[in-house]
Amino acid sequence: SWPLVLIAIALGLASALIQFVMNWAQRVVDPSRAAIIYAGEPVWAGIIGRIAGERLPIIALFGGALVVLGVLVSELKIKLPIRK
16 A cells, blocks of 8 residues: 555655764764763663553563663773782
8 A cells, every 4th residue: 555655665764864874973973972872772762662652571671771781881991900
């Protein structure tokens, strides 16, 4: 049907635009900041999903929090004292 075709084309164009903006932003933003921004993506997806009516079990929320925490910890720059 035509509405389905139009929706598919619109989603394809939106995806292409999103990829274009992401590629542009990766050249402008430093890598550690980009990693933190990408770590926030599942958080926003969870918030939008919750607003839309999706209910996640507590174990799924805990797992998502661990993934985000892992990305944030991997970006920490801890300087340890050098021992000789």
